[in-house]
Amino acid sequence: MDEYPNRGKRRFPPKKKVARRGGWKPPVKKPAGRKEQGWDQVAAWYDQLVGKNGSDYHQHVVLPAAMDLLSPLKGKKVLDLCCGQGVLIPLLLESGAVQVTGVDASPQLIESARARFADDQRVSTEVADACADGKWADASFDTVASLMAVHDVPDLPAMCRNAAAALKSGGEFVAIFMHPCFRIPRQTHWGWDEGRKLQYRRVDRYGVDLEIPIVTHPGKGGGETTSFYHRPLAEVMNAIGGAGLAVTRCEELVSHRRSQAGGSRSKGEHRAAREFPMFLALKAVKLP
Ligand SMILES: C[S@@+](CC[C@H](N)C(=O)[O-])C[C@H]1O[C@@H](n2cnc3c(N)ncnc32)[C@H](O)[C@@H]1O
Numbered sequence: 001m002d003e004y005p006n007r008g009k010r011r012f013p014p015k016k017k018v019a020r021r022g023g024w025k026p027p028v029k030k031p032a033g034r035k036e037q038g039w040d041q042v043a044a045w046y047d048q049l050v051g052k053n054g055s056d057y058h059q060h061v062v063l064p065a066a067m068d069l070l071s072p073l074k075g076k077k078v079l080d081l082c083c084g085q086g087v088l089i090p091l092l093l094e095s096g097a098v099q100v101t102g103v104d105a106s107p108q109l110i111e112s113a114r115a116r117f118a119d120d121q122r123v124s125t126e127v128a129d130a131c132a133d134g135k136w137a138d139a140s141f142d143t144v145a146s147l148m149a150v151h152d153v154p155d156l157p158a159m160c161r162n163a164a165a166a167l168k169s170g171g172e173f174v175a176i177f178m179h180p181c182f183r184i185p186r187q188t189h190w191g192w193d194e195g196r197k198l199q200y201r202r203v204d205r206y207g208v209d210l211e212i213p214i215v216t217h218p219g220k221g222g223g224e225t226t227s228f229y230h231r232p233l234a235e236v237m238n239a240i241g242g243a244g245l246a247v248t249r250c251e252e253l254v255s256h257r258r259s260q261a262g263g264s265r266s267k268g269e270h271r272a273a274r275e276f277p278m279f280l281a282l283k284a285v286k287l288p
Pocket of ligand 1: 036037038039040050081082083084085086087103104105106109128129130131146147148149152153154
């Protein structure tokens with residue numbers, strides 16, 4: 001049985017037809033006229049998970065790396081693309097950004113962001129699809145940041161083109177997302193090699209686009225679902241480059257989490273945690 005009946009297609013190089021197990025089927029398409037709403041169906045869960053200060057991963061890995069890559073921000077006009085409920089926005093303002101616009105397809109998450117920054121004249125928000133043309137992509141921004149969203153949008157080349165369109169010439173794009181080689185929901189796992197006393201990272205699938213359903217409360221049953229779009233690394237890089245954004249910096253970020261188990265596996269588990277990056281961070285500049 002096909003474990004992921006919604007699986008996507010290999011998009012690069014482009015092919016007219018896609019061979020899939022069970023014979024050729026047309027690629028999965030949204031019903032015509034359905035408005036993109038991002039993570040709206042899981043907004044309450046995500047808002048609670050992230051809270052005011054960010055999830056555990058935000059606080060220890062993603063936000064510190066983002067602020068390092070985004071600096072200096074003094075005097076800058078910044079677009080937070082797929083901003084969610086705005087976890088990055090206070091840090092941008094603290095670092096001297098003069099104006100921040102948050103764009104996200106989820107009306108509920110934008111409402112949470114609005115409620116948080118209602119009294120701050122420097123912040124504006126907009127419900128919009130990052131993959132569709134929009135007035136916000138108006139070549140006026142010094143910086144575009146996008147955290148944990150590259151794998152959540154259905155059309156990455158379009159999102160990158162819009163990020164580039166939002167930037168002034170020479171402006172910078174910073175994106176941090178789950179590492180496409182080592183962290184693919186349901187397809188990557190930790191394993192233990194007893195003979196070599198090492199923890200390894202097992203990658204079951206990598207080279208083909210996948211649309212992976214993510215259930216928000218898997219243990220409880222009846223959880224809401226959203227989609228994770230896995231794309232091989234080359235496809236991500238080509239989407240960025242194809243939009244006229246030249247990568248100037250790349251960081252592979254490891255998890256801050258370490259095994260608490262102790263005992264004979266402790267050394268191997270610690271080594272693996274340092275060895276396999278869970279997130280990829282890219283900084284790119286808009287070419288003239
Ligand atoms: C994992 S959340 C990250 C949110 C925020 N950047 C953060 O770090 O907390 C992914 C976000 O992407 C948004 N999103 C997904 N598809 C989108 C699209 N096509 N256009 C705009 N936002 C989208 C979701 O609504 C959600 O807020």
